[in-house]
Amino acid sequence: SQTIHQWPATLVQPVGSPLSLECTVEGTSNPNLYWYRQAAGRGLQLLFYSVGIGQISSEVPQNLSASRPQDRQFILSSKKLLLSDSGFYLCAWSPSMWTEAFFGQGTRLTVV
Amino acid sequence: GQNIDQPTEMTATEGAIVQINCTYQTSGFNGLFWYQQHAGEAPTFLSYNVLDGLEEKGRFSSFLSRSKGYSYLLLKELQMKDSASYLCAALYSGAGSYQLTFGKGTKLSVIP
Numbered sequence: 001s002q003t004i005h006q007w008p009a010t011l012v013q014p015v016g017s018p019l020s021l022e023c024t025v026e027g028t029s030n031p032n033l034y035w036y037r038q039a040a041g042r043g044l045q046l047l048f049y050s051v052g053i054g055q056i057s058s059e060v061p062q063n064l065s066a067s068r069p070q071d072r073q074f075i076l077s078s079k080k081l082l083l084s085d086s087g088f089y090l091c092a093w094s095p096s097m098w099t100e101a102f103f104g105q106g107t108r109l110t111v112v
Numbered sequence: 113g114q115n116i117d118q119p120t121e122m123t124a125t126e127g128a129i130v131q132i133n134c135t136y137q138t139s140g141f142n143g144l145f146w147y148q149q150h151a152g153e154a155p156t157f158l159s160y161n162v163l164d165g166l167e168e169k170g171r172f173s174s175f176l177s178r179s180k181g182y183s184y185l186l187l188k189e190l191q192m193k194d195s196a197s198y199l200c201a202a203l204y205s206g207a208g209s210y211q212l213t214f215g216k217g218t219k220l221s222v223i224p
Contacts, residue, residue: 014136030129036214040133041216042216043116043199043200043214043215043216043217045157045160045214046212046213057209059211090155096209097209097210098142098143098203098205099160100145100157100160101157102157103154103156104154104157104213105153105154106153106154108152
Protein backbone atom coordinates (compact mmCIF):
# COMPACT_ATOMS: atom_id res chain seq x y z
CA SER A 1 0.00 0.00 0.00
CA GLN A 2 1.02 3.58 -0.53
CA THR A 3 2.15 5.77 2.34
CA ILE A 4 3.26 9.35 2.58
CA HIS A 5 5.67 10.66 5.18
CA GLN A 6 6.12 14.29 6.06
CA TRP A 7 8.36 15.77 8.71
CA PRO A 8 8.77 17.45 11.08
CA ALA A 9 5.29 17.59 12.63
CA THR A 10 5.90 20.95 14.30
CA LEU A 11 8.52 23.60 13.78
CA VAL A 12 9.24 26.96 15.37
CA GLN A 13 11.66 29.10 13.42
CA PRO A 14 12.86 32.70 13.79
CA VAL A 15 12.21 35.28 11.09
CA GLY A 16 14.96 35.25 8.50
CA SER A 17 15.99 31.65 9.11
CA PRO A 18 15.97 29.00 6.37
CA LEU A 19 13.37 26.26 6.00
CA SER A 20 13.41 22.74 4.66
CA LEU A 21 10.40 20.45 4.85
CA GLU A 22 10.67 16.98 3.40
CA CYS A 23 8.04 14.63 2.07
CA THR A 24 8.44 11.11 0.73
CA VAL A 25 5.99 8.69 -0.78
CA GLU A 26 6.30 4.92 -0.68
CA GLY A 27 4.57 2.16 -2.58
CA THR A 28 4.03 3.95 -5.87
CA SER A 29 6.05 5.33 -8.74
CA ASN A 30 5.85 8.61 -10.63
CA PRO A 31 3.26 10.16 -8.33
CA ASN A 32 1.99 13.69 -8.71
CA LEU A 33 3.22 15.61 -5.66
CA TYR A 34 1.84 18.74 -4.05
CA TRP A 35 2.63 21.24 -1.33
CA TYR A 36 -0.32 23.05 0.24
CA ARG A 37 -0.52 25.67 2.96
CA GLN A 38 -3.47 26.15 5.26
CA ALA A 39 -3.44 29.43 7.17
CA ALA A 40 -5.84 30.07 10.04
CA GLY A 41 -9.33 30.80 8.73
CA ARG A 42 -8.35 30.17 5.15
CA GLY A 43 -8.71 27.27 2.77
CA LEU A 44 -6.01 24.99 1.48
CA GLN A 45 -3.78 26.95 -0.87
CA LEU A 46 -1.79 25.06 -3.49
CA LEU A 47 1.82 26.24 -3.43
CA PHE A 48 3.62 23.85 -5.78
CA TYR A 49 2.92 20.70 -7.71
CA SER A 50 5.15 18.32 -9.60
CA VAL A 51 4.33 15.72 -12.24
CA GLY A 52 7.88 14.33 -12.44
CA ILE A 53 11.48 14.60 -11.29
CA GLY A 54 12.75 18.14 -11.70
CA GLN A 55 9.36 19.40 -12.87
CA ILE A 56 7.95 22.01 -10.52
CA SER A 57 4.99 24.30 -11.10
CA SER A 58 4.45 27.25 -8.81
CA GLU A 59 0.96 28.48 -8.15
CA VAL A 60 1.66 31.43 -5.89
CA PRO A 61 4.63 33.83 -6.08
CA GLN A 62 6.40 33.97 -2.72
CA ASN A 63 9.68 33.39 -0.96
CA LEU A 64 9.22 29.62 -0.95
CA SER A 65 10.62 27.13 -3.44
CA ALA A 66 10.19 23.43 -4.07
CA SER A 67 12.38 20.72 -5.48
CA ARG A 68 11.92 17.10 -6.50
CA PRO A 69 15.37 15.50 -6.49
CA GLN A 70 13.98 11.97 -6.64
CA ASP A 71 10.79 10.42 -7.98
CA ARG A 72 9.15 10.10 -4.57
CA GLN A 73 10.74 12.98 -2.70
CA PHE A 74 9.39 16.51 -2.56
CA ILE A 75 11.08 19.30 -0.61
CA LEU A 76 9.76 22.71 0.36
CA SER A 77 12.37 25.34 1.13
CA SER A 78 12.90 28.95 1.98
CA LYS A 79 16.09 30.95 2.31
CA LYS A 80 14.59 33.51 4.70
CA LEU A 81 11.31 32.94 6.51
CA LEU A 82 8.75 35.70 7.00
CA LEU A 83 6.16 35.96 9.77
CA SER A 84 3.49 35.46 7.12
CA ASP A 85 4.93 32.02 6.31
CA SER A 86 3.40 30.62 9.49
CA GLY A 87 0.78 27.99 8.80
CA PHE A 88 -0.01 24.34 8.40
CA TYR A 89 1.93 22.85 5.48
CA LEU A 90 0.62 19.71 3.85
CA CYS A 91 2.31 17.46 1.35
CA ALA A 92 0.07 15.31 -0.82
CA TRP A 93 0.30 12.82 -3.64
CA SER A 94 -2.07 11.51 -6.27
CA PRO A 95 -1.79 8.84 -8.97
CA SER A 96 -2.75 11.42 -11.57
CA MET A 97 -3.91 15.00 -11.74
CA TRP A 98 -7.56 13.99 -11.95
CA THR A 99 -7.80 11.65 -9.00
CA GLU A 100 -8.07 12.17 -5.27
CA ALA A 101 -5.05 13.38 -3.34
CA PHE A 102 -3.72 11.68 -0.23
CA PHE A 103 -2.23 13.95 2.39
CA GLY A 104 0.68 13.65 4.76
CA GLN A 105 0.20 14.48 8.41
CA GLY A 106 1.27 18.06 7.97
CA THR A 107 3.84 20.38 9.50
CA ARG A 108 2.71 23.19 11.74
CA LEU A 109 5.20 26.00 11.18
CA THR A 110 5.35 28.98 13.50
CA VAL A 111 7.65 31.82 12.52
CA VAL A 112 8.55 34.01 15.48
CA GLY B 113 -9.88 32.27 -10.09
CA GLN B 114 -12.36 29.56 -9.30
CA ASN B 115 -14.32 30.51 -6.19
CA ILE B 116 -15.55 27.67 -4.05
CA ASP B 117 -18.25 28.71 -1.59
CA GLN B 118 -19.42 26.72 1.41
CA PRO B 119 -20.81 27.75 4.80
CA THR B 120 -18.25 28.58 7.45
CA GLU B 121 -19.87 26.75 10.33
CA MET B 122 -22.77 24.42 11.05
CA THR B 123 -24.11 22.78 14.17
CA ALA B 124 -26.20 19.62 14.30
CA THR B 125 -27.44 17.15 16.89
CA GLU B 126 -26.14 13.65 17.39
CA GLY B 127 -28.24 11.17 15.42
CA ALA B 128 -29.57 13.81 13.04
CA ILE B 129 -28.92 14.45 9.35
CA VAL B 130 -26.94 17.43 8.08
CA GLN B 131 -26.37 18.72 4.55
CA ILE B 132 -23.31 20.80 3.70
CA ASN B 133 -23.63 22.76 0.48
CA CYS B 134 -20.92 23.84 -1.92
CA THR B 135 -21.09 26.02 -5.02
CA TYR B 136 -18.36 26.45 -7.60
CA GLN B 137 -17.67 28.06 -10.94
CA THR B 138 -18.50 25.71 -13.81
CA SER B 139 -15.99 26.84 -16.43
CA GLY B 140 -13.30 24.17 -16.85
CA PHE B 141 -14.87 21.99 -14.16
CA ASN B 142 -14.01 18.27 -14.13
CA GLY B 143 -15.06 16.86 -10.79
CA LEU B 144 -15.87 17.55 -7.15
CA PHE B 145 -14.13 16.14 -4.06
CA TRP B 146 -15.13 16.17 -0.44
CA TYR B 147 -12.56 15.81 2.33
CA GLN B 148 -12.88 15.54 6.09
CA GLN B 149 -10.35 17.28 8.31
CA HIS B 150 -10.25 16.91 12.07
CA ALA B 151 -8.64 19.76 13.98
CA GLY B 152 -4.87 19.73 13.65
CA GLU B 153 -4.87 16.77 11.28
CA ALA B 154 -4.51 16.24 7.56
CA PRO B 155 -7.57 16.04 5.29
CA THR B 156 -8.84 12.59 4.42
CA PHE B 157 -10.70 11.76 1.23
CA LEU B 158 -14.46 11.16 1.49
CA SER B 159 -15.93 11.22 -2.01
CA TYR B 160 -15.47 12.17 -5.64
CA ASN B 161 -18.30 13.09 -8.02
CA VAL B 162 -17.83 13.45 -11.75
CA LEU B 163 -21.34 12.82 -13.06
CA ASP B 164 -24.62 14.32 -11.92
CA GLY B 165 -26.40 12.49 -9.16
CA LEU B 166 -25.99 11.02 -5.74
CA GLU B 167 -23.09 8.83 -4.61
CA GLU B 168 -23.76 6.93 -1.41
CA LYS B 169 -21.05 5.56 0.83
CA GLY B 170 -22.33 4.34 4.17
CA ARG B 171 -23.54 7.23 6.32
CA PHE B 172 -22.08 9.76 3.88
CA SER B 173 -23.54 10.71 0.50
CA SER B 174 -22.45 13.33 -2.00
CA PHE B 175 -24.51 14.95 -4.71
CA LEU B 176 -23.46 16.85 -7.82
CA SER B 177 -25.27 19.03 -10.33
CA ARG B 178 -22.82 20.09 -13.01
CA SER B 179 -25.20 22.48 -14.75
CA LYS B 180 -25.92 24.35 -11.52
CA GLY B 181 -22.36 24.33 -10.18
CA TYR B 182 -23.64 22.80 -6.97
CA SER B 183 -22.75 19.92 -4.69
CA TYR B 184 -23.68 18.80 -1.22
CA LEU B 185 -22.39 16.35 1.33
CA LEU B 186 -25.05 14.57 3.35
CA LEU B 187 -24.16 13.05 6.70
CA LYS B 188 -26.72 10.71 8.29
CA GLU B 189 -26.97 9.36 11.84
CA LEU B 190 -24.49 11.92 13.05
CA GLN B 191 -21.94 10.82 15.61
CA MET B 192 -19.79 12.97 17.89
CA LYS B 193 -16.71 11.89 15.93
CA ASP B 194 -18.16 13.56 12.84
CA SER B 195 -17.27 16.93 14.36
CA ALA B 196 -14.68 18.19 11.89
CA SER B 197 -14.18 20.55 8.98
CA TYR B 198 -15.50 19.38 5.63
CA LEU B 199 -13.66 20.65 2.59
CA CYS B 200 -15.20 20.95 -0.83
CA ALA B 201 -12.67 20.89 -3.68
CA ALA B 202 -13.30 21.34 -7.39
CA LEU B 203 -11.01 19.97 -10.07
CA TYR B 204 -10.44 22.27 -13.02
CA SER B 205 -8.61 21.66 -16.26
CA GLY B 206 -7.05 24.08 -18.68
CA ALA B 207 -3.95 24.49 -20.83
CA GLY B 208 -3.14 20.78 -20.52
CA SER B 209 -3.08 20.65 -16.75
CA TYR B 210 -5.44 20.10 -13.86
CA GLN B 211 -5.82 22.10 -10.69
CA LEU B 212 -7.66 21.22 -7.50
CA THR B 213 -9.15 24.27 -5.79
CA PHE B 214 -10.32 23.97 -2.20
CA GLY B 215 -13.03 25.88 -0.41
CA LYS B 216 -12.34 27.28 3.06
CA GLY B 217 -14.13 24.40 4.70
CA THR B 218 -17.26 24.04 6.80
CA LYS B 219 -16.68 23.45 10.49
CA LEU B 220 -19.33 21.03 11.70
CA SER B 221 -20.03 20.75 15.41
CA VAL B 222 -22.08 17.76 16.53
CA ILE B 223 -23.75 18.30 19.90
CA PRO B 224 -25.40 15.73 22.19
